[in-house]
Amino acid sequence: xxEARGLRFEHVAISLGRARLxxxxxxxxxxxxxTVMGPSGSGKxxxxxxxxxxxxxxxxxxxxxxxxxxxxxRLPTEARRIGILFQDEYLFPHLSVGANLAFGLKPxxxxxxxxxxxxxxxxxxxxxxxxAGRDPATLSGGQRARVxxxxxxxxxxxxxxxxxAFSKLDTGLRAQVRELVFDTAxxxxxxxxxxxxxxxxxxxxGGEVVVLG
Amino acid sequence: xxxxxxxxxxPRPARRVRLLPWAPLLTLAVxxxxxxxxxxxxxxxxxxxxxxxxxxxVSLAPFEQLFAWPGLPRAVALSLGVGFAATAxxxxxxxxxxxxxxxxxxxxxxxxxxxxxxxxxxxxxxxxLAFLIAPSGWIAxxxxxxxxxxAQPPDLLILQDPAGLSLVFGLVTKEVPFLxxxxxxxxxxxxxxxSLRVAQALGYARxxxxxxxxxxxxxxxxxxxxxxxxxxxxxxxxVAIILGPNTPPTLAVQVVRWMSDPDLAFRFQAAAxxxxxxxxxxLGLGLWRLMELAVARLGRLWIASGxxxxxxxxxxxxxxxxxxxxxxxxxxxAGLAGQVVWSLAGLWQFPDFWPDAFTLRNxxxxxxxxxxxxxxxxxxxxxxxxxxxxxxxxxxxxxxxxGLRPAxxxxxxxxxxxxxxxxxxxxxxxxxxxxxxxxxxxxxxILAHLVFVLPYVFLSLSDxxxxxxxxxxxxxxxLGAGPxxxxxxxxxxxxxxxxxIAAAVGFAVSVGQYLPTLLVGAGRVATLTTEAVALxxxxxxxxxxxYALAQTAAAFAPFALAVLLPRVLWRNRKGMRDA
Numbered sequence: 001x002x003e004a005r006g007l008r009f010e011h012v013a014i015s016l017g018r019a020r021l022x023x024x025x026x027x028x029x030x031x032x033x034x035t036v037m038g039p040s041g042s043g044k045x046x047x048x049x050x051x052x053x054x055x056x057x058x059x060x061x062x063x064x065x066x067x068x069x070x071x072x073x074r075l076p077t078e079a080r081r082i083g084i085l086f087q088d089e090y091l092f093p094h095l096s097v098g099a100n101l102a103f104g105l106k107p108x109x110x111x112x113x114x115x116x117x118x119x120x121x122x123x124x125x126x127x128x129x130x131x132a133g134r135d136p137a138t139l140s141g142g143q144r145a146r147v148x149x150x151x152x153x154x155x156x157x158x159x160x161x162x163x164x165a166f167s168k169l170d171t172g173l174r175a176q177v178r179e180l181v182f183d184t185a186x187x188x189x190x191x192x193x194x195x196x197x198x199x200x201x202x203x204x205x206g207g208e209v210v211v212l213g
Numbered sequence: 214x215x216x217x218x219x220x221x222x223x224p225r226p227a228r229r230v231r232l233l234p235w236a237p238l239l240t241l242a243v244x245x246x247x248x249x250x251x252x253x254x255x256x257x258x259x260x261x262x263x264x265x266x267x268x269x270x271v272s273l274a275p276f277e278q279l280f281a282w283p284g285l286p287r288a289v290a291l292s293l294g295v296g297f298a299a300t301a302x303x304x305x306x307x308x309x310x311x312x313x314x315x316x317x318x319x320x321x322x323x324x325x326x327x328x329x330x331x332x333x334x335x336x337x338x339x340x341x342l343a344f345l346i347a348p349s350g351w352i353a354x355x356x357x358x359x360x361x362x363x364a365q366p367p368d369l370l371i372l373q374d375p376a377g378l379s380l381v382f383g384l385v386t387k388e389v390p391f392l393x394x395x396x397x398x399x400x401x402x403x404x405x406x407x408s409l410r411v412a413q414a415l416g417y418a419r420x421x422x423x424x425x426x427x428x429x430x431x432x433x434x435x436x437x438x439x440x441x442x443x444x445x446x447x448x449x450x451x452v453a454i455i456l457g458p459n460t461p462p463t464l465a466v467q468v469v470r471w472m473s474d475p476d477l478a479f480r481f482q483a484a485a486x487x488x489x490x491x492x493x494x495x496l497g498l499g500l501w502r503l504m505e506l507a508v509a510r511l512g513r514l515w516i517a518s519g520x521x522x523x524x525x526x527x528x529x530x531x532x533x534x535x536x537x538x539x540x541x542x543x544x545x546x547a548g549l550a551g552q553v554v555w556s557l558a559g560l561w562q563f564p565d566f567w568p569d570a571f572t573l574r575n576x577x578x579x580x581x582x583x584x585x586x587x588x589x590x591x592x593x594x595x596x597x598x599x600x601x602x603x604x605x606x607x608x609x610x611x612x613x614x615x616g617l618r619p620a621x622x623x624x625x626x627x628x629x630x631x632x633x634x635x636x637x638x639x640x641x642x643x644x645x646x647x648x649x650x651x652x653x654x655x656x657x658x659i660l661a662h663l664v665f666v667l668p669y670v671f672l673s674l675s676d677x678x679x680x681x682x683x684x685x686x687x688x689x690x691x692l693g694a695g696p697x698x699x700x701x702x703x704x705x706x707x708x709x710x711x712x713x714i715a716a717a718v719g720f721a722v723s724v725g726q727y728l729p730t731l732l733v734g735a736g737r738v739a740t741l742t743t744e745a746v747a748l749x750x751x752x753x754x755x756x757x758x759x760y761a762l763a764q765t766a767a768a769f770a771p772f773a774l775a776v777l778l779p780r781v782l783w784r785n786r787k788g789m790r791d792a
Contacts, residue, residue, distance in 0.1 A: 054687050057616050077690035090688045093788030094706045103702070104692045137787035155692045 004069035005030050007051075007159045007191040012063035014046055014055075021059075022047050022212065028159075030189035033182065033207035037196060042213030044195040048161050051193070052084060053077040067158050067191075083157030083190075085165040085181070089148035091136035097123070097147055098132030104151040122150040126180070141169055145177045153184065160185050162194035166201055178204050234615050236607035241626060243604060244667045247642050247660065248630050252491070254641020258484035263644070266477055275485035282482075284461030289493060292464045295377045295457070296447030296497055299384035304439060306385070307392040310538050311431070312423035313531030315400065316409075324397065326542055328776075330390040332717070332769045333545055334725035336746050337761040339383045339455040341548015344555060344754060346379060347372045349563055351551050357564040366563055373458050380457040384449065386541045388442045392435065398676065399434035403427065420530055421522025425515070437624060441631040443501055444494045448634030451727035451742070455749045464490050468636050472732070484640060491637035498632075549765060556758030575755040583741075583763050590740040590767050593655060593730075594723035597662035601670040601719050602712070606705075608671070609678045613686075614696055627671060630664045639732045646733060658738045661729035662722075670719040677711035707789075709782070713775035721768040741767060 006029040014022040021043035028034045036044055049055045051065055054077060065072045072080050091100050101119045109115050116132075123131050126146040136144065145165075152160075162181070166174045182205060185192045194205055202209050257263060261272030279285065314320040333341075345351050349366035357363040372379055405427040412422030432439075448465045457463050462470070468490060471483035554568065555561075556575050561568035611617060639661065646657045681704060689699045705712065727742050734743075745760035783789035 049687075052687055052691055054683075054690070076695070077687065078693050078695050080691075081693075082691055084687065084691045086684055086688070088684075090682075090685055092685070092689075092703055092707070094709075094783065094786055103689070103694070106693060135786050135788070151692065157691070 004066070006032070006068065007193065008066040010064040010066065012050070012061070012065060014043065014050055014059055014061045016059055024210070025063075026208075026210075028191035028193060028207075030191055031186045033185070033192040033194060033205035035194050035196060035202040035205050035207060035209045036212060037199075037202060037209060038212030039197070044212060045163060047212075048084070048163050048193070048195060051080075051159075051161060052082055053080055081156070081158045082161060083152040083155065083159070084161040084163065085148055085152060087164040087166075087168050089136075089144040091139075091144060091147060091151075093137060095136070096132065097128075097134045097136055097139070100136060100147060101132070101151050101154055104154040106154070106156060118154070122154055123147075126150055142173045142177060145169065145173075146180070149177075149181060149184070153188075157190065160190045160192045162192065162196070164196055165194070167196070167198060174200075175204070182206075233607060233611045234617070236604065236611040237617065237619070240604040240608045240667065240671075243600075243660075244630055244664055245626060247664050248633055248638050250645055251638030251640070251642035252633070254644045255484050255487045255491075255637055256641070258481050258640075258644070259488040261481060263480065263484075265647075266480060268481060275481035276489075278482045279485040279489065282467075284467065285464075288461045288464040288467050289489075291377050291458065291461075292447050292490070292493055293497060295380055295384070295453075295463060296443055297500075298377075298381045299388060299446040300439065300443040300501070302381065302385050303388040303392050303442060306389050306534060306537055306541070307396055308424070308428060309420070309530060309534035310393065311396055311400070312420045312428070313527075313534050315423070316406065319535070323393070323538070327390050327394055327397075328772055329769065330542060330545055331394060332721045332765075332772045333387075333549065334721070334742060334764050334768050335387055335449070336451045336455065336725065336727060336742055337552070337765045337768075338387050338545050338548060339452045340745070340749070340757055340761040341552055342379070342383045342386065342544055343372055343455055343548075344551035344758075345544060345548055346382075351547070351566075354564060354566050364564060373456065375458045375460075377458055377463070380453055380463075382544070383452050383456040384446050386544050387452075388446065389538065389541050392438060392442060395435045395438040396431060399431045400427075402434065403430045405430075416521045418522035418524055418527045420527045421520065425512075429509075429512070437628045440498055440501070441628055443497055444632045444634060447494050447497050448490055448636060450636065451746050454746055464493065465634065465636050468640075469728070469731075472640060473736070487634075487636045487640050490634050494632070494634050494637075549762075552758040552761050552765075554758075555754040556762055558755060558758075575759055579756055579759045583759070586739050586741045586744050586760075587763060587767065589655070589738060590724055590742070590764075593659055593662060593738075593740060594720045594767070596659045597666045597723045598670070598716050598719040600659070600663055601666040602674075602716055604667060605671045605674050605715070609675060610700060627668045630668055635728045639728055643732045643735065647735075655734075655738055658730055658734045661733040662726050665726060665729065666719040666722050669722045670715045673718050674711060674715040677708060681708060710775070710779045710789075713778060714772075717771035717775040720771040724764065724768040 006027050008027045009024040012022065012024045013020060024047070026034070036047060038044055046055065046059060050059075050061055051072070053072070053075065055061060067080065067082070072082075091097070092103065095103065098116075098119050101122055102115060105115060105118055109118055119132060120129065123129055126149070128143060128146060131139075131143070131147075136147065139147065160181075165181070166178050169177055178201065182192070184190075192205070192207075194201060196202065258266075258268065259275050261268045261270065261274055310320075310323065314323070343350070347353070347366075348369050348371055350372075353361065353363065353366065361367070405423070408426045409419075409422055412426045413419065417425065449463075450465050450469055453463045453466045457466060461467060464486060468483050468486040471479040471486060474483075557571045557573070558568035559570035559572045559574070612619065642661060685703060685707070686699055689703045690696075694702065724740075725742060726740075727746055730738055730740050730743050741760060741764040745757065745764055748757050748760060751757075779789065
């Protein structure tokens with residue numbers, strides 16, 4: 001069913017009380033990027049929460065969200081296979097870099113050696129070979145962003161959400177990390193939904209842009 | 214298509230029996246059940262109904278006997294007076310310290326002193342104070358004979374003075390740290406810095422500005438703790454036995470005396486007294502409410518007057534508050550030092566400031582006898598704390614997973630066990646536990662301690678729990694971790710420090726419990742606290758020193774552990790150090 005691939009919004013509408021915040025009906029195909037822009041309070045984060053399944057019960061949602069044909073609405077967050085990156089990396093501060101990645105790596109990869117090899121490879125892929133034992137609090141901003149990306153990819157998500165993911169990085173680093181993320185998504189054929197208030201993020205993504213509010 | 218095949222059905226928690234959503238209700242039942250049942254169990258004998266002692270039907274005889282006791286008016290006046298004086302003084306001191314010093318470096322030092330001071334059990338602090346201010350205490354020794362001319366301990370009733378002044382002072386030394394802690398928690402929510410700066414820019418001096426702008430916001434949040442302090446000070450037993458007057462004692466102490474009387478007929482009178490104590494506390498809370506309204510009215514007039522406050526007067530006020538606060542802290546610290554010295558003292562005659570010799574004999578003689586009470590104390594405190602933590606975490610996690618929102622009124626319920634006087638329901642609880650067959654045992658004592666441990670554990674854990682960034686949860690869930698794994702692998706480790714602090718608070722609360730242990734344990738469960746208070750009448754300072762220090766150590770050690778353990782565990786995790 002090639003037409004079912006990607007992240008599909010079927011007549012999705014989210015409202016708070018009587019105010020309708022979001023109405024969306026579209027499909028983000030594999031490797032495509034949809035950028036959602038709008039001022040704060042326009043419901044960007046609410047949309048992401050609806051996709052991850054963490055929508056506050058004060059919001060009412062109608063319609064359906066499908067990922068590769070699966071109806072997400074009845075699934076708990078952990079079964080949706082949606083990767084998300086926030087503005088802060090949220091590396092777990094009590095775990096080493098390697099343990100953070102191991103948290104993401106799915107349990108089907110068995111055996112300590114095999115798991116460690118996968119983690120080492122993931123670190124090497126982003127130029128952080130040998131960083132497994134490090135305390136995440138000692139990393140630079142760019143390093144943290146790359147670890148967060150790899151941790152998410154090890155969980156093998158089928159779609160990627162970016163919640164202002166680049167807004168804390170300074171200009172040079174920002175372009176670099178952004179390129180890495182979009183390239184990776186394209187290579188792995190992941191549909192991407194990014195929420196941002198920065199036009200350069202939208203331009204770098206190169207996909208369709210929806211403006212809320 | 215391979216990817217599509219590997220899509221496993223998600224594990225749904227619905228298949229298991231779902232106990233978690235019931236956790237908040239269970240917690241409330243464990244906490245309030247004994248209070249309400251106990252109140253009924255006290256009311257019945259107060260009205261003459263106690264079949265086990267031959268009382269059936271309803272009669273007012275117990276109250277008639279109570280009112281026939283000649284000491285009653287004085288005991289009632291003492292309870293009210295001590296309660297109001299201790300509460301008003303503590304609140305005034307805490308308010309002035311915050312108004313004068315919040316945000317300064319001095320205030321940082323005060324904050325660091327807080328946890329150790331809080332962990333000292335009430336009885337130990339009271340003994341320490343007694344060692345200082347007694348006619349043969351350290352202060353009299355320091356002044357004798359050169360300044361006072363005393364070669365013998367003077368015949369003065371400083372300790373256990375009939376007006377209850379030393380009792381008030383003893384209560385203030387312990388209630389100031391408690392109220393200060395609650396105020397600090399409120400301050401972090403109110404974020405007073407900007408409002409105060411605005412007031413100062415308008416020409417208000419620091420203390421006046423703080424009192425007019427910040428205090429009204431703060432007081433709203435510390436009202437329940439203030440009520441708890443008032444109720445506690447009016448009905449406290451262990452501190453009143455050590456520092457309070459004897460003839461007559463406060464009402465609560467007299468009720469306990471009647472209850473422990475070998476003549477069981479006094480039980481009815483005791484029950485009537487316990488009910489009267491409850492009425493007194495309710496009356497006290499009502500009067501306090503009236504005072505609140507009056508102060509609020511005066512405060513509004515003062516605010517409307519636009520008075521900016523005089524610098525010089527304010528400096529005196531700031532300085533005075535700091536000196537008094539330091540005095541209260543010093544009393545506890547010097548009192549502990551006094552216990553150390555007494556427990557190690559050989560011969561120590563009156564005007565001498567130091568003993569003739571230091572010896573380990575007291576510890577050698579009484580140390581072996583400590584092991585029983587120490588074990589009992591640790592087992593009871595450990596069990597009560599573990600249960601309290603379990604119930605608290607289950608309730609908080611249930612709120613998180615099932616989107617339950619606690620009503621603001623729920624906070625009142627949490628404070629109920631701290632506001633209802635202990636004598637009023639523990640007596641009934643004891644009667645009921647005899648009826649249900651769990652009387653006099655360790656299990657019943659643990660359940661009784663849980664009533665008091667739970668609110669403190671819940672209060673100290675709920676703020677850090679709710680302050681935890683929910684996006685950590687989203688991230689972990691998006692990485693494929695179910696709610697249980699997020700709880701055990703992410704949330705609890707990240708909240709290790711507040712968890713340990715909450716456990717230490719709960720432990721210290723349990724260690725310090727006197728009345729629940731005495732009454733529910735039917736005098737057969739001996740903890741460090743019951744043993745130490747029982748020694749009060751004997752007045753042997755060497756033994757008291759040994760027991761009070763052991764009690765303090767039992768309460769303090771978990772705090773030390775709660776501070777040290779995260780430092781060791783997270784020594785290589787910079788992000789966990791100032792979290």
